[in-house]
Amino acid sequence: MSGNILIFTILTGISGGIITALIPKKADKQRKVVTLITTLLTAVFVWLQIPSALQGSAPVIYGSIGTMHWRLQPDPLGIIFAVIASTLWVVTAVYSFGYMKHSEYQRNFYTFYLFSLAVTMGIALSANLFLLYVFYELLTFTTYPLVIHYRNEESLKAGNRYILYSLVGAGFILAALVTTAIWTGGNLNFSTVPLLTNIGKKPGIVFVLIAFIIGFGVKAAVMPIHRWLPAAMVAPTPVSALLHAVSVVYSGVYGILRVVYSVFGHELMGQLNLSNGLLLIASFTILVGVFIATKQDVLKRRLAYHTISQLSYILLGAFTLQPWGLTGAILHMISYSMLKVTLFFCAGIIAEQTGETKVSRMTGVGWALPKTMTAFGIASLGMIGMLPLNTFWSKYYLMKGSTAGGKWPFALVLIGSGIINAVCFIPTVVTAFRGEKVRSNAEQGGNVTLMLAPTLVLATAALFIGLWPGVVWPGVEAVVNWFF
Amino acid sequence: MAAIISSNTPILIVLVLLFSAYLLPIFSKKRYKIVKWLTVVSESVLVIGGIYLAWKVLTTGQFNYILGGWEPPWGLELTIDPLSVFFIITVGLISLPIAIYSLPNMACQVHGERRAGWFFTLFLLHIAGLCGMAFSRDLFNLYVFIEVTTISAVALVAADNSAASIEAAFKYLIMATLGSGFILAGIGIMYIITGNLNMIFVRRELALVWTDYPHALWIACSFFLVGFGIKSAVFPLHSWLPDAHSAAVTPASALLSGLAVKGFIIGLIKVLYIAIGVDIFTALGISTLLRILGMISLIAGSIFALSQHQLKRRLAFSTIAQLGYVFLGLGIGNEAAISGALFHIISHGLIKSVLFLAAGSIISQSGETEISQLAGIGKKMPYTMGAFTAASLAMIGIPLFSGFVGKWNMILGSLESANWLAAIVIIVGSLLAAGYLLPIVRTAYFETGNTANIKEVSRSQLIPVLVLAAFIIIFGCFPSYILELTRQAATMLLFN
Numbered sequence: 018m019s020g021n022i023l024i025f026t027i028l029t030g031i032s033g034g035i036i037t038a039l040i041p042k043k044a045d046k047q048r049k050v051v052t053l054i055t056t057l058l059t060a061v062f063v064w065l066q067i068p069s070a071l072q073g074s075a076p077v078i079y080g081s082i083g084t085m086h087w088r089l090q091p092d093p094l095g096i097i098f099a100v101i102a103s104t105l106w107v108v109t110a111v112y113s114f115g116y117m118k119h120s121e122y123q124r125n126f127y128t129f130y131l132f133s134l135a136v137t138m139g140i141a142l143s144a145n146l147f148l149l150y151v152f153y154e155l156l157t158f159t160t161y162p163l164v165i166h167y168r169n170e171e172s173l174k175a176g177n178r179y180i181l182y183s184l185v186g187a188g189f190i191l192a193a194l195v196t197t198a199i200w201t202g203g204n205l206n207f208s209t210v211p212l213l214t215n216i217g218k219k220p221g222i223v224f225v226l227i228a229f230i231i232g233f234g235v236k237a238a239v240m241p242i243h244r245w246l247p248a249a250m251v252a253p254t255p256v257s258a259l260l261h262a263v264s265v266v267y268s269g270v271y272g273i274l275r276v277v278y279s280v281f282g283h284e285l286m287g288q289l290n291l292s293n294g295l296l297l298i299a300s301f302t303i304l305v306g307v308f309i310a311t312k313q314d315v316l317k318r319r320l321a322y323h324t325i326s327q328l329s330y331i332l333l334g335a336f337t338l339q340p341w342g343l344t345g346a347i348l349h350m351i352s353y354s355m356l357k358v359t360l361f362f363c364a365g366i367i368a369e370q371t372g373e374t375k376v377s378r379m380t381g382v383g384w385a386l387p388k389t390m391t392a393f394g395i396a397s398l399g400m401i402g403m404l405p406l407n408t409f410w411s412k413y414y415l416m417k418g419s420t421a422g423g424k425w426p427f428a429l430v431l432i433g434s435g436i437i438n439a440v441c442f443i444p445t446v447v448t449a450f451r452g453e454k455v456r457s458n459a460e461q462g463g464n465v466t467l468m469l470a471p472t473l474v475l476a477t478a479a480l481f482i483g484l485w486p487g488v489v490w491p492g493v494e495a496v497v498n499w500f501f
Numbered sequence: 502m503a504a505i506i507s508s509n510t511p512i513l514i515v516l517v518l519l520f521s522a523y524l525l526p527i528f529s530k531k532r533y534k535i536v537k538w539l540t541v542v543s544e545s546v547l548v549i550g551g552i553y554l555a556w557k558v559l560t561t562g563q564f565n566y567i568l569g570g571w572e573p574p575w576g577l578e579l580t581i582d583p584l585s586v587f588f589i590i591t592v593g594l595i596s597l598p599i600a601i602y603s604l605p606n607m608a609c610q611v612h613g614e615r616r617a618g619w620f621f622t623l624f625l626l627h628i629a630g631l632c633g634m635a636f637s638r639d640l641f642n643l644y645v646f647i648e649v650t651t652i653s654a655v656a657l658v659a660a661d662n663s664a665a666s667i668e669a670a671f672k673y674l675i676m677a678t679l680g681s682g683f684i685l686a687g688i689g690i691m692y693i694i695t696g697n698l699n700m701i702f703v704r705r706e707l708a709l710v711w712t713d714y715p716h717a718l719w720i721a722c723s724f725f726l727v728g729f730g731i732k733s734a735v736f737p738l739h740s741w742l743p744d745a746h747s748a749a750v751t752p753a754s755a756l757l758s759g760l761a762v763k764g765f766i767i768g769l770i771k772v773l774y775i776a777i778g779v780d781i782f783t784a785l786g787i788s789t790l791l792r793i794l795g796m797i798s799l800i801a802g803s804i805f806a807l808s809q810h811q812l813k814r815r816l817a818f819s820t821i822a823q824l825g826y827v828f829l830g831l832g833i834g835n836e837a838a839i840s841g842a843l844f845h846i847i848s849h850g851l852i853k854s855v856l857f858l859a860a861g862s863i864i865s866q867s868g869e870t871e872i873s874q875l876a877g878i879g880k881k882m883p884y885t886m887g888a889f890t891a892a893s894l895a896m897i898g899i900p901l902f903s904g905f906v907g908k909w910n911m912i913l914g915s916l917e918s919a920n921w922l923a924a925i926v927i928i929v930g931s932l933l934a935a936g937y938l939l940p941i942v943r944t945a946y947f948e949t950g951n952t953a954n955i956k957e958v959s960r961s962q963l964i965p966v967l968v969l970a971a972f973i974i975i976f977g978c979f980p981s982y983i984l985e986l987t988r989q990a991a992t993m994l995l996f997n
Contacts, residue, residue: 083906083980151900158899168947176943184897184935188928195912195924 020078023089023142026062026099029055030135038128045123049114052127056110059134060103063096070096071495073209077144085198087151088206090144093495094278097347098271099141100492101354102264106134108471109358113255115467116365120253125162132159137264140271146205146212146280150187150194153236153268157183160265163256164249175248182245186235190272193228196221197280207275209499211282218288226291229276236269237332238325240302247321254365257317262324262357267350270331274346278500283338293424295336300430302329307434311441314375316364320357323400323441326434327353333427334415340501342418347493348486349411355479356399356408362472363393370465376445383449386460388469390449392476397442399479402435407482507553511566511579511636514550514589517543518629522622529618536614537604540621544600547628548593555586555986563993565638573638573699580638583989584843588635588767590986591847594972595759595854596628598965602858603752605961606865610750611660620660620750627653627756631764640688640698640776647684647768651677651732654761657753658745669744676731676741683728690721691776700776711781722777722787726794729769733762735828736798739821743805746817751861754813758820759854763846766827774994779834788834795829796926798822803933811870812860815937816853819896822930823849830911833923838914839991840984845907847983848895848976852904855892855969859885862958862966872941876950879942882957886945888970893938895973898931903976906984 033055040048069075070091077090091099110130117123136159139152157180165176198205200216216222231242238246249261260266277286286292306326313319330353334346366389368374371382383390399406412431419427460469482488506513521543528535557564563582571577600621603610608617630650637643655677659670692698694714695706711718727738734742746758773782782788802822809815823845830842862885863878864870879886895902898909908927915923957963976983 081981082901082978083909083984085909154900158894162947165943165947168949173943173947176947180935180939184932188932191909191912191928192916192924195909195916199913199916 020076020089022062022066022076023078023091026059026066026138026142027135029059029062030131030138034128034131034135037131038124040124042124048124048127052110052131053107055131056103056107056134059138060107063099063103063138066091067096067100067492071492073495073499079145084203085147086145086203086205087143087148088145089142089148091142092144092207093492093499094271094274094347095141095144097351097492097496098267099138101351102137102141102267103134105259105263105354105358108475109255109259112258112362112365112468112471113253115464116255116369117253118464120166122166122168126166126253129159129162133163133260133264137268140268144207146194146197146207146275149272149275150190153190153233153272154187156265156268157187160260163260164252166253166256167251169251172251175245175251178248179245182235182242186232186242188232189228190232193225193232196225207279211278211285212280213285214282217285223289223291226276226281226289229280230273230295233269233272233276236265237273237328238266238269239298239329239332240305240325243302243306243325246325247318250317250321254317254361254368257321258358258361258365261321262361263354266324266328267354270328270350273332274335277335277338278343283500286338292336292338296333296424296427299329299333299336300427302326303333303430303434304437307437307441311437314377316367316374316376316379316445317361319376319441320360320364323438324357327357327400330411330415330431330434333431334418337418337422337424337427339418339422340497341414341421343497343500344493345411345414345416345418347496348414348489349408351489351492352399352407352411352479352482355475355482356396356406359392359396359472359475359479360400362468362475363389363396366465366468366472369468370460376448379445379449380451381449383446385458387458388460388473390446392472393449394446395476395480397446399483400442401439405480405483407479407486409483410486509566510550510554511581512568514547515629515632515636517546518625518632522625522629525618525622525625529615533608533614533617536618536621540600540604540625541597543625544593544597544628547589547632548597551586551589551593554581555590557581558583558586558989559982559985566636574697574702577642578638578699579636581636583986583993584767584770585635587843587847587983587986587990588764589632590983591763591850592628592631592635592760594847595850595969596756598969599752599755599759599854599858600624602755602962602965605959607750607752612662616660616662620657623653623656623660624752624756627657627761631760634764634768634771637771638700638775640691640700640703640772642698643768643771644681644685644688647732647765648681650761650764651681654757657757658749660753661750663748665744666748666750669741669748673741673745676738680728680731683724683731687721687724687728687772690717690724694718694721700771703776704778707777707781715785718777718781719785722773722782722785725769725772726787726790729765729772730794732765733769733824734821735794735824736801736821739798739802742821743814743817746820747811747813751857751865754817754861755854755857758817758857759850762820762824763827763850766824766831766846770831770994779995783834788832790832791828792832792920792923795825795827795832796923798825798828799926799930800825800933803930803937806937807933809937810872812864812872812875812941813857813870815872815941816856816860819934819937820853822933823853823896826907826911826927826930829923829926830907830914833911833914833918833920834995835914835918836988836991836995837910837917839994840987841907841910841914843987843990844910844980844984845904848903848907848973851969851973851976852892852895855888855966855973856896858962858966858969859889859892862962863889866958867952867955872944874950875941875945876948877945877952878950878955879946881952881955884957884963884967886942888966889945890942891970891973893942895977896938897935901974901977903973903980905977906980910984
């Protein structure tokens, strides 16, 4: 396979977006067809690259912008992110056909939906820190119109905050990036050897690491720089589900993984002695995030704070600098994304079909939406880390990573977080199935089917991976072997 | 014939512009069409000549053109080096679309075709002055072109004869004349010290004798700094710019903000780097001064821009901030920073002319000058606002837009010389740019307002803006050629 497939992967989204923008306003059907084809094509292109990328022999394409070189080539970590994102993009596209049916500004929505897909693919496939930064910066602007979709005062405010946080973060990354470029003589290509290996403990290197982590940490919603994320929940549910539970926030997490393992490398990170501090920040975010989540009554806000908490699971695994910890982090990246999208989809269906957005008012919703609430229940169990679900495995390896590095207190953090997660979600599910069956079944009609099908598919997939984790194991193993 | 043209291209560019400038008034009364054609043709000569000279410099290296066969130090000499061809290309690329934009409705903006003819006379004189400044290698020659540029700029501001623009032009005239005085005094001191006006000879002399006249030289340098500083609106000397650039007719605003102020920076670069020499003025502490002035302009200009509610005034203040980048890059003074600063000159020229022309179109179509009243205009004027958005993103320094390349090189330069403060100021400047530009874009696209009767501008005014916007993206994605020119210019300034 030549490098053209990489270009196709990115160009598909861009051209799909342009076509969507050109389709007249009224032609909703054609727009949906284009959206579906574009997302499917992108996903197919990405899936085709899995075997070669896992072996480390993926096609490559490179060039330069002025004095800066860029390079596209998926390595195991990149391809895993690309697969997660592109697959969920297809699923969410189907869901939004149902959810957005009566919404205004649909052309705007689908156009930027596809642009964001292209940019996210760019982040995942770039094998170069400079290119990663370019796409990371562009992602802010392609997702902004989605955040402010409803264009009321609240969403414009949330959009402002999103732009502000993202641009400040990008500024930090830029400073760190330029310093890295000076140290490495302009070579920013990722390989199995981390970029700064030969630089060693240079004065100021700690600041570079911190600047990178602040910069990417903004999108990864690490506390205390998380506040844009709950605000961004004013966006339509498909956006909240896909962007604010997976792709945008994952681009931040992915950036941190890249910085830790491809730029600094676990050996240099170990020498810098920052691991404990970073683990503490991650643990703080995990516990406080989920704790605040239990206090939220609005379901989407609860899910948002829960996202903040869960993203730091991945970071915790990465910061242990242990192979098992990284295994857990990658597994959690895969597993968590499915469950969280399921939860958001359910929240969207509940809000659309019953009009309820607050947990305290959801008594009996389960009788009206039995399938939805079953999916919600499955995903809730997953968030606690129960066995038949995929997150059990990720949590298991995260704990193994913590104890392997002699940092067992962080394993306790994970157990504690699991308990708070139970407090957070089990009562919601119980409430939904309590009370009398006053509400009539609201799971009928084409719209609901379009929303329900992706939800159930994801919940089933999560169960499947929980029972047969071997399906994703080759990918996880390849990442760990790549970096260790 | 072809040989004569190709060997005399530098002087022909200036002469064609000057001659057609003075021919225009003849035709403006009866044959306005000829005015249009002549303007476009002489502008095209500039663009083609600029590209030809750039090609020549990139392939065979820099050369000098001796005027009339009189060898220096007696005769005049034009220099065709990376710096001058870079600026000629900048001037050509930016002024041609501005001229095309202004041709169709200039007569109605300045009240009558006769006045429009005079407007284009000034326009071409101004361009000729800028080109002359870029080419000249003689201090007095430089001064002459500075005066041509200044006076024509002042008159351009006053073109529409409204009270506001006359007042702004008068303010500009007084400040700019003061600046010219300083520059002339500085040139006088240099002449007294060295007995030469040709920059190369001046520098050779200075290298021998400057330790005998440190104070005189210091005074000369500060005169240059203040003189050029007024003309290029560095922060404490900027007070004329917001009025002049916002009160002028749209094409004049675009021209002045996009090009004129940069011409004077090129003048300053020539005097400091070629006539005085980088070692001497660094030893005198001028670099530090440039750095400080740059940072203050950047931050103060951005903050002033944030507090403006009128579209054109906000853009005018943003010019002050963006020129701060150029001063800062020059002050850092290594190869990466200087080439970044020069790249920022062309990129900001493109960006600011797009912004001003788009703003002009919006104001003429909607009649609104306040930013808050632009709600919903993005739907009615999608192409104009699209160009405006691209220019805004470029100004913030989003990758793949031209603004990023210059900023990247300046940050690279500042971190190479371990100047953390400068890097931080550059990044904060981008954030402030986002703060004063993105709200305009957001209001135009995502808020709803009464826009029932607003239509997109005519094609002849739309295409130049789109072409300029396309160049922003082209230079952002493929900056190699321009970057090579600016890099060579930086090497020439530092090591020659």
